[in-house]
Amino acid sequence: MGHFIFVYGTLRHNERNHGLLKDSTLISQQAWTAGRLIDTGHDYPALLLDSDELVYGEIYEVDDGVLAKVDELEGYTGHPENDHYQRTERVVFSDFGEFNALLYYYPKEVENAPEVPYGDWRLKTLLDKKETPLYFAYGSCMDHERIDQAGMLDQFRTVGMGLLKNHEVRFTVRSHDGGRADIVEAHEHEVEGIVYEISEQAMDYLYEREGVYIGKYRPAVIDVEIQDQIKPMLTFIVKEKLDEIAPPDHYLNEIIRGGTPHLTESYLRKIEQRVNSLRVGE
Numbered sequence: 001m002g003h004f005i006f007v008y009g010t011l012r013h014n015e016r017n018h019g020l021l022k023d024s025t026l027i028s029q030q031a032w033t034a035g036r037l038i039d040t041g042h043d044y045p046a047l048l049l050d051s052d053e054l055v056y057g058e059i060y061e062v063d064d065g066v067l068a069k070v071d072e073l074e075g076y077t078g079h080p081e082n083d084h085y086q087r088t089e090r091v092v093f094s095d096f097g098e099f100n101a102l103l104y105y106y107p108k109e110v111e112n113a114p115e116v117p118y119g120d121w122r123l124k125t126l127l128d129k130k131e132t133p134l135y136f137a138y139g140s141c142m143d144h145e146r147i148d149q150a151g152m153l154d155q156f157r158t159v160g161m162g163l164l165k166n167h168e169v170r171f172t173v174r175s176h177d178g179g180r181a182d183i184v185e186a187h188e189h190e191v192e193g194i195v196y197e198i199s200e201q202a203m204d205y206l207y208e209r210e211g212v213y214i215g216k217y218r219p220a221v222i223d224v225e226i227q228d229q230i231k232p233m234l235t236f237i238v239k240e241k242l243d244e245i246a247p248p249d250h251y252l253n254e255i256i257r258g259g260t261p262h263l264t265e266s267y268l269r270k271i272e273q274r275v276n277s278l279r280v281g282e
Contacts, residue, residue, distance in 0.1 A: 035048060123220060134197060178247045192264060246279045
């Protein structure tokens with residue numbers, strides 16, 4: 001029998017316990033549910049169900065045998081007085097729709113435990129590394145004009161083109177003059193973008209530019225192919241996705257101008273075609 005489970009900590013991709021799920025079916029890498037994620041101080045997080053904040057993770061479909069192994073890892077027996085984590089079924093959201101998924105949570109607060117920033121353990125582990133992460137730009141940040149105007153161009157070093165599989169660019173966030181780019185999970189689609197080495201100052205600039213502090217985009221970790229390697233990278237994903245609307249000409253021009261030296265002509269043509277189809281439908 002199959003079960004959907006939502007994992008948000010050390011069972012996530014590239015985390016130390018992910019091997020338990022290596023033969024299970026990945027449903028969504030960028031899923032979310034309501035709750036609050038805390039750092040236990042023991043190199044793993046815990047989910048509390050006392051908040052309407054968002055916690056990010058992954059959904060897998062597992063069989064009975066894998067579920068039993070995850071139960072063991074999480075210290076769950078079904079007897080609350082003996083359990084480390086409790087298990088329950090909750091609604092989990094994704095770009096593919098809603099799932100009723102099992103998840104493991106702490107039944108009570110942990111004293112003095114800090115919250116995990118942005119509810120994303122994988123983001124925390126990436127940013128805790130000594131070096132700043134690689135950054136994957138897929139929209140207007142591929143263009144250097146505004147970066148240069150902000151005096152930040154020397155804080156970005158272009159590495160080359162990156163490829164994000166099973167995602168697609170859509171224009172799901174709105175500004176006063178039209179849509180802005182987002183990435184959503186989509187089977188058999190790919191997103192081309194530019195990979196940068198960035199400084200701490202550049203990361204601060206990106207958080208401000210992308211509206212992270214006002215809840216417009218969120219920082220997230222994605223796995224990008226570059227130079228025949230898959231590497232975890234920082235990017236920014238829209239938090240509240242709306243129906244697509246076409247972006248204005250100046251925004252589309254930034255994507256095309258910035259992408260032209262690095263991305264394939266066929267990919268950029270697809271972006272233009274998507275925008276044109278949105279304009280026809282308006």
